[in-house]
Amino acid sequence: MRYRLLGRTGLYVSELCLGTMTFGGQGFWKVMGGLEQGAATALVKQAFDAGVNFIDTANVYSLGESETLTGNAIKSLGLPRDELVVATKATGIMSETAVNARGQSRYHLMNELDASLKRLQLDHIDLYQLHGYDPLTPLEDVLSTLNDMVRSGKVRYIGLCNMAAWQIMKGLGISQRHQLARFESVQAYYTVAGRDLEREVIPLIQDQQLGLMVWSPLAGGLLSGKFSPDGTGPQGSRRANFDFPVIDKPRAFRVVDAMRPIAQRHEVSVARVALAWLLSRPQVSTVIVGAKTPAQLADNLCATLLELSQDELKELDDVSASPPEYPGWMLTMQGQYRANPPVKD
Template sequence: MEYVNLGRSGLKISRLALGCMTFGSPSWAPWVLDEENSRPIIARALELGINFFDTADMYSLGASEEVLGRALADHPRHKLVLASKLYNPMSQDPNDRGLSRKHIFESVDGSLRRLGTDYIDLYQLHRFDYETPLEETLDALNDLVRVGKVRYLGASSMHAWQFMKALGLQRQHGWAQFISMQPHYNLIYREEEREMLPLCRSEGVGVIPWSPLARGVLAGKRGEDGKGSTRAQTDRTATALYEATKAQDDQVAAAVKAVAERHNCPMAQVAYAWVASRPGITAPIIGVSRLTQFDDAVAALSLKLTDQDIAELEAPYRPKPVAGHQ
């Protein structure tokens, strides 16, 4: 496994990050694995040299963090990069959500307790909070870094102007700065190429994209009936992101299939390889529910796509509405 710096920071992360939304409680979503079935996947990630684990407090309403924490309890803490996120509602309480100082302080303590650790390596804003002054959020995050509960700060899907405003305020006040951005980015959703990715390259921010396989669409998991896997049928986020553009997206998937056949490899390898090789991308976040899925992700790091491959993969794309920011 190769290790690279996350943005301009000194933090070294593996070239693949294991997304932990799949781990937790099946009662939260039918495609989520319980602890017994999650542990072998987490163990295999460690064997492969993956040191970067990305979760969030909202995943299975905290159960993902609990499963991850217990599974990694016997592994040397200094060898791990644990990332979590906050913003989404954790209960019906009006203050148990968002990015207020109150919620930030309570959320980090909850995540630390569930993960069974004294600090979080990368603490990320899951989304932008339109109801809380940005200065309040950034000041509170800075305090978490200064008291040692958090080592580094990151953010996830938002508009580029929002992210740049945050970076500017952090610099103006001498607050700890965001070192990473976690955007929605794959072959069938490339809108981040317009503003966010150039911004991150310019400002030295690491990029760790989510959904590199577009919830399995780019791995050929959407069947002829358009429904595909259990997750594809029950994941409301996947439906919101990709159902309206199915006809257009299927053209991209067909191009992925053609390139994969030329390289004699699965579609997932090609989709992963394309994302991992794009300018400024640090480490794609991979979702794994079966051990065999690691094979495609790891093999993708050594798959060399030609200029012809890339042109063929990108040709069917057409601009689409921003998706994933909310």
């Protein structure tokens, strides 16, 4: 297991992060995994023993049950707190009857931080993330609340998930102007078959020195190589029951077809090739992997051992390239003006 810096924090996190969306089975979330305590604890131990020091969860996963199972696992295994980086999130609806149990109001975020700490059985959260954008709460108020959490010692760093580039940059500007704790990480969907993030968000990440945490690196299982274009796949699989995240499926299957011979040459799964492609991207801090079984997690963990050749990476880059969009193609043309310095005889 290798470790990478999370943005400019100076904090090292494992290049694979254990995602816990499969822990618990409350309501809708049961289709994600429905794992009970014994299975969840076994996966946490397996990941930690393999060198994973980063765990990501969220209050909304099984309405708190995922955090509870994660906290119980950490405690029962006796994992050293100073060797773990624990991340969670808040924004989503936590109650259908409590009208303020949603969004990013100070009321809701403060309540949810305390609830997450209690469920996780921790005295602080290493990375507390906004689980999306709340258009009804001024970002100044949200960042003021997060800043108070950091100053209280209950939160070490703050991050965000699933925001547009302008929203992220607006938040960074507010933090700089008011001297508040700033976003240090972005958690976003990014795969070899879904490279939209490269248009606006990744250039921002690089410019502002933010960490990038990738979720759903296998596109909900579609890039495992176990699905066919006619929609058939493993019985009981997540993608079969919940067709998410949104993806250009014809392009995705072209990418899968390109990955198959690469996987065969290396004698590995197609999923490992998809993960290895992500791990080759210098802007990626960590890739979040979730699993229902020890075998799935073991295969994902082995992706750290796979090094694709430059020719293989180029082949995957070419087949997965996003179609050009404005202003991207104009920016590329403009960049050529400065690509080579002038020469004077």
